[in-house]
Structure formats: C-alpha cells, structure tokens
Amino acid sequence: MPLFMPGNADITIRTARPEDLKAVHEIELLSFPRPWPRTAFEAEILHPFSEFWVAVHGQTVVGYAILRCYETTGHLINIAVHPDWRRRGIGRRLLEWVIDWARSRRLLAIYLEVRVSNLPAQRLYERMGFVRAGRIKHYYTPDGEDAWVYRLVVPRHRTSPSNPSKS
Numbered sequence: 001m002p003l004f005m006p007g008n009a010d011i012t013i014r015t016a017r018p019e020d021l022k023a024v025h026e027i028e029l030l031s032f033p034r035p036w037p038r039t040a041f042e043a044e045i046l047h048p049f050s051e052f053w054v055a056v057h058g059q060t061v062v063g064y065a066i067l068r069c070y071e072t073t074g075h076l077i078n079i080a081v082h083p084d085w086r087r088r089g090i091g092r093r094l095l096e097w098v099i100d101w102a103r104s105r106r107l108l109a110i111y112l113e114v115r116v117s118n119l120p121a122q123r124l125y126e127r128m129g130f131v132r133a134g135r136i137k138h139y140y141t142p143d144g145e146d147a148w149v150y151r152l153v154v155p156r157h158r159t160s161p162s163n164p165s166k167s
C-alpha cells in the first residue's frame, strides 16, 4: 500500500508487456473468486485478437483491461484494479481507454459479462454508458452464478472529455 494515495492524474495506460504479468496476476488473485492462471495472461499478450493494457503509477502496475476483438465487436474479457487503488477513477480511466480505442478502430459495440452479485463493476459499466442486454443462467463455474451481459454501442464521438484529475 503506498504511503499516500494520489488521485488518478499520475496514472498512465499502455500496452501490457511480459514483465508486467507478475503484478497483473497478483491483482487477478486479489480480485476474483476464480482467478485466471498466469498462463492465461501470457496467452493474451500474444493473442492476435486481444488488446491488453495496463494502468501504471510510476513503475507499479495498478490495473489492467483486456479486449478481444471480432470484426466490429469488442468483448471485454477482463478488467481489474488493485484493491489498494480502487475508488480513484482508475477503472473508469481504463474503460475510457478501451472505448476510445474501440472508436478509433471503428468497432460498433462492446460486450461483457459480469456476476449478478458484482455491484461495483455494474455501477462502473452503467456510469460508462453500458446497458444490460441479457442474463445468462449459471454462467460462472463452479458456483453457477448468473451473469448480466452488458453492451455499449460505441459512441462515434466522445460524449465527455477525459478528466484525469477526477478521483
């Protein structure tokens, strides 16, 4: 845990590198009941249809997002922020980055799934303009929890300017 907690102004987002994966996987282990193995992240870095970004503060990886792209559709397959860095606008910054990237590549829509119990993530998605598009029964294993499917029709123009000082 850092000694002081800055806002998100000092956060930058860039493409993930192999040397980031130790920190990425540590965040994953702290963030999900059924975390991906590290090998899954190694595969995503190489995957031809995946875009994998990290949010960094100095040299420290504090979050990540992975978007799979299929023609004109993106599928957000993972996003997380280190627990010590949450509620500082980093998840929002990552999603803004994903949406800006999708717009620049002329994707039409982004989809994602989220546990019905994961209210923080749902709030974040709804704040970014995602809407519920359906519910998948027993989507998650082994507990069988349902997923909400969220969809964003990628806006052709930015609807609000990025505000890096927002925390």
Ligand SMILES: CC(C)(COP(=O)(O)OP(=O)(O)OC[C@H]1O[C@@H](n2cnc3c(N)ncnc32)[C@H](O)[C@@H]1OP(=O)(O)O)[C@@H](O)C(=O)NCCC(=O)NCCS
Binding pocket: 031, 032, 079, 080, 081, 082, 085, 086, 087, 088, 089, 090, 091, 092, 093, 113, 114, 115, 118, 119, 120, 121, 123, 124, 125, 127, 167
């Ligand atoms: C979901 C997650 C990525 C959000 O990251 P974050 O950096 O804390 O999010 P932000 O600070 O950018 O929050 C943006 C908005 O999301 C909502 N939000 C985020 N965390 C929330 C919480 N714990 N409770 C309620 N709303 C929350 C709020 O509307 C917030 O805006 P506000 O702070 O102005 O109220 C983070 O909680 C996380 O890593 N969770 C574990 C992994 C996960 O669930 N990933 C999603 C899988 S589908």
